[in-house]
Amino acid sequence: MSTATGTTATSSQSVTLAKALNMGLRAAMEADDKVLVMGEDVGKLGGVFRITDALQKDFGEHRVLDTPLAESGIIGTAVGLALRGYRPVCEIQFDGFVFPGFDQIISQVAKLTYRSRGAYQMPLTIRIPYGGGIGAVEHHAESPEAFFCHIAGLRVVACANPADAYWMIQEAIACPDPVVFFEPKRRYWEKGELDTSVDPGTTFSSVLRSSSNNSAVTLIGFGATMPTVFAAAAAAAEDGIACDVVDLRSLSPLDLGPVLESVQHTGRAVVVSEAPGEVSLASEVAARITEEAFYSLAAPVQRVTGFDVPYPPSKLEEEYLPDLDKVLHAVDRSLAY
Amino acid sequence: MSTATGTTATSSQSVTLAKALNMGLRAAMEADDKVLVMGEDVGKLGGVFRITDALQKDFGEHRVLDTPLAESGIIGTAVGLALRGYRPVCEIQFDGFVFPGFDQIISQVAKLTYRSRGAYQMPLTIRIPYGGGIGAVEHHAESPEAFFCHIAGLRVVACANPADAYWMIQEAIACPDPVVFFEPKRRYWEKGELDTSVDPGTTFSSVLRSSSNNSAVTLIGFGATMPTVFAAAAAAAEDGIACDVVDLRSLSPLDLGPVLESVQHTGRAVVVSEAPGEVSLASEVAARITEEAFYSLAAPVQRVTGFDVPYPPSKLEEEYLPDLDKVLHAVDRSLAY
Amino acid sequence: MAPEQWTPSPQAPAAPEGVGAATSPSPAEVARGLRATGEGADTIQLLSPEGEYTPHPDFPIEVSGELLRDLYRDMVLIRRFDREGNSLQRQGQLSIWVPLLGQEAAQIGAGRGMRDQDMAFPSYREHGIAWCRGVDPTELLGIFRGTNHSGWNPVEKRFHTYTIVIGNQALNAAGYAMGQVFDGKVGGGPESDSEATITFFGDGATAQGDIHEAMVFATAYDSPVVFYCQNNQWAISEPIEKMARLPLYRRAAGYGMPGFRVDGNDVLACLAVTRWAMDECRSGNGPVMIEAFTYRMDAHTTSDDPNRYRMADTTEAWKLLDPIERVRVHLVREGLADQDFFDGIQAEADALAERFRAFAVAMEPPGPETMFSGVYTAPHAQTERQRAEFLEYLEGFGDDAAHGEPANAAGGGH
């Protein structure tokens, strides 16, 4: 998998996505002592995924807070801390547990800057390990990005590889606006190249990961689905079907520049995400592409998403999730037009 | 405005949407003594909109519950009551106050039937007065339907006129599945014909409200936006542009039958809703129409929605909300293709 | 025996201490639903309804004629513009008004119990607190006229925006107070620059999970936050007895923080206890809970009709406990104020009301472009595109804004 910078400079190292996030958090905490990490078990334990490993030991209990077990409390107090000039980074332990904090997110986090007519900033980052494929029990494998993308006042991003993880978490923390930061938990242990010496500039934008001038279809993914998308592109190539690949990274606001450019040539697009398809980010991507590239489209944008059922027992999750075959099948559907 | 049954039989009466809901609730409570009404101020006060007026007086404090001021508590206890065999009808006082109950809705209401593999039913109705245009303060004019349409396990409907209000609330209460029931608060005091003697059958389906064989555009709305859509259709007709009009009524699952039929002829569609457009029901409608009627479309589906900003101060809401001119403008955009 | 050690023996147990007077229900009775939320045995009062002043040993306060006259003035002025808000709404100048009538002492006492460096997180009825924080009453009007969601600068005034979603602000306050600890601004004495935070909520709000979580976080982090509950006994149409069995301040003990009930119509008690609580938090002994027991004399808001759910005579009875009247009586009896003083205050109040009204009537609706301002602090492509497209769309109408086809550009959300 290519890194965000695409570089493989000798100064780069191979690290897991989890490690890159840990390094990014550490860098942000070193750069600004107003940065706080807070959540359940983020202290001594380092979080259930160890993303905050050793941060409390090195920065102290007032910089890394093991909070009481209450998500509304975590988000609600983080809001107060942000108003006090801090830059809280809240860890939600698993996707399915963000909902007790949903009210504070939509009613306060997203609206206080607007309500105060700019007097308040809300430099708050909400980290959510999301997505399936890890054989977990209920509530531990969901993809709730759609809920947050629909909320004006929030920015929503997802990282798909170690380099992006490292840079994007720092950009999120530095942002004066609230950022909901999605981490593909299934990919935490996948390695990638990271060159901490080359600042890639803004990472809150979508990127064309691969392209060719004879591409027939544009494949669109983000976060957890990128490896699937790359695999599908490779498999399709074997069958003689070249595909462009776009990693959205910024889910709200959507940055469709590279997508539209690609679709001008391909005329076909397939968007891949794990969440149920109904009223999802995939719906928005499909609608937006159609609005902005109508005459270029040779086929309707194909959506490859989870089914509109609650996330199933883990023995069924491989059936539920988008996979290589489902993406290839969507490519065929698209080409069939 | 035509009623759900379209009939104007002599047995019909002219009632407000609010009154129709009150009559529907009363009919449901008389038909089944397991039906409970619960929420804030639904008792003596009859709710802040008087939808439950006189129900506590007539059915008693154990059938109509003034609950403590806690939405998670209202939904969470309603779940327990449903498991006990009751059919709770929860009133959320205003759209913006459903979010403290969001966790119970997504984690329990929507999932318990699935989790119990059908052993449990969840005959629970959540009434939400929604939408803007009443000059209210913050949190009192939002349209949160997108959040619920994205949740598998819920059914989501919206009524747009007194007849539908009367029949749909009864269908929701009779449904063994949880139903999120959206009421266009701005339309509570608008009158319409209601004939309680003619059961229209299922109302959880979309209906073609008006059509012609020379229609150029299909206008799609639901709940609060229907009067705007009808007005736009009338205005367009004056300009010689005939429009079909569809009232979705069932927002999840979407029933696009009548829409697709109409689009086969018109080749053009405009969907109108008050919520911010990003990752909204309008996105889903646009994406679905494009998927299922691609070759029929002469133009991309046009969306007329609220802007992607928090609901503004009420002196600006008429600028924020879809109105006749915005719909006509979208019709022009569509015809310009 | 304290209620946490209720005797389980079925035979009638002794009345639990804390529930207080013998007239109050026994544990078993409470468990069977007899309510005692109004039980007042341990209510802190310094100034009786008859205007008698009795110092309280635990809450020492210097009571001078000047202090009493200032508090009287505060209460008269806020009541006056509050009434003006009501009439402005009746006359269609405001879409809604949230009256504070009856809660003048609860608010002025608390507001004057704060020090400049302290921070306040109000609900939506705290016009009296706003007054004490230096927010001009006219800055409150935007919310109720619909021209903005908050009219003052919360950072400068150290008075947070109003919070309408019940309970949210308590957690925001608890977090802010955690920041005061982290900033090393806690631990000094009353006259130090150490800080404290106070948050306001109603009796009904105590049912919300956020209030509980705020108390959990505050006690977990020893945060300098005062939880100030104005128990006006009604949550719109619901009496607090429906939601609680005991006086609300008694929840505090379970979290391990001090809790008190004060006579919410006694401005001196509210002032003395709030000042003590803020200084206690300031010195590092926070959090503290205060329940100001009072009564909502008017409707919930101008949209509400109390006649549907409560007896007028109860309200009449509470008039005898009027928070302003008892101060006036005391001032007169003690010869601390003469008629000129009262006339002067009245004149000042009328002038304020006049200015308040004039400002309200003259308020212009904001321009459409402001709808897109402040959504984000950093540049945001989508918001900017929508603003530009909408303004272009509006231009399309030229003069005839009501009808006519726009010339070009996209409308709507997308």
Place this chain on the structure above:
Amino acid sequence: MAPEQWTPSPQAPAAPEGVGAATSPSPAEVARGLRATGEGADTIQLLSPEGEYTPHPDFPIEVSGELLRDLYRDMVLIRRFDREGNSLQRQGQLSIWVPLLGQEAAQIGAGRGMRDQDMAFPSYREHGIAWCRGVDPTELLGIFRGTNHSGWNPVEKRFHTYTIVIGNQALNAAGYAMGQVFDGKVGGGPESDSEATITFFGDGATAQGDIHEAMVFATAYDSPVVFYCQNNQWAISEPIEKMARLPLYRRAAGYGMPGFRVDGNDVLACLAVTRWAMDECRSGNGPVMIEAFTYRMDAHTTSDDPNRYRMADTTEAWKLLDPIERVRVHLVREGLADQDFFDGIQAEADALAERFRAFAVAMEPPGPETMFSGVYTAPHAQTERQRAEFLEYLEGFGDDAAHGEPANAAGGGH
């Protein structure tokens, strides 16, 4: 003096009653963050760690040899299959297991304190309660093997599905108990057909708003629900001292309901107090809160590594308080059981573990079509369309399910 009447005077106040022993912090100390959640002055114990039985006047219970042997058997059996669950996970047969080790008494005491007609709302660690409700241990396996989200019929067993989202179940239980009131099933004596409900949650869960709201609703509607908190002192890596200042049962008093702390490693105390509490609720005196003070002897789950956050020696110390051992000692000392009995139980336990393991290993993954079952009770067009399309899509692969292009039909979500 009860804590709700803390003396505000700065000079060191007396230790508040309830916080108990003189060794425990004073109010001011508590306010400064000294924790006393483990303070045990008022913990209810019937059977000491040394196996000494002392009746409790408030919680009378007939203790026969048969009862003790049954309780011993229950605890040995659930510990045995719990350990088997752990090893099954280690061997890759389960994706995760949630151990109950150390909480056998807290669970068997509560489970046996229920009557058939009662209803239970568990969290996710209550395998011992499931056992008492007649749920076969093998019915628990689906959740941890990933073949279902709940393996038993919650209606037949009167044992609700496990609830993973912390706190949710307490509100569902409070609502169910309201239904018991509305159904006229509350008010009878212990032997009547009157009903009660019990809900289980942990120490960490007490921070959640839902737990608070459940107590508010339960006390508002006089619901027959027992709030049973298993305080095993840890929420994954967080000790309860981080979240609370005082013993958790003391929250109850603030709501106006009885609250007790029992020795959670004493099965007789847990049984006696739970039975009393359930019958108290049954008779109409609910709700009641019980805090069973115990210790999580194993990891939070098989995914957890306690060595990162707690001392092994504390865990070692708690072994001396083992809930099963004290019953064994008592049975032996009192001559209520001989070696044959203990051998018999051990054999029964091993047989159960064997059956448990065999069942787990043989469990088949569910068919893909089941993914669409039970989402809705009434017909649902979209779900049915997606099921049909997906099955058609799968057929497209024929035998070669791993690769190959499907012949036709739509995949994915739409």
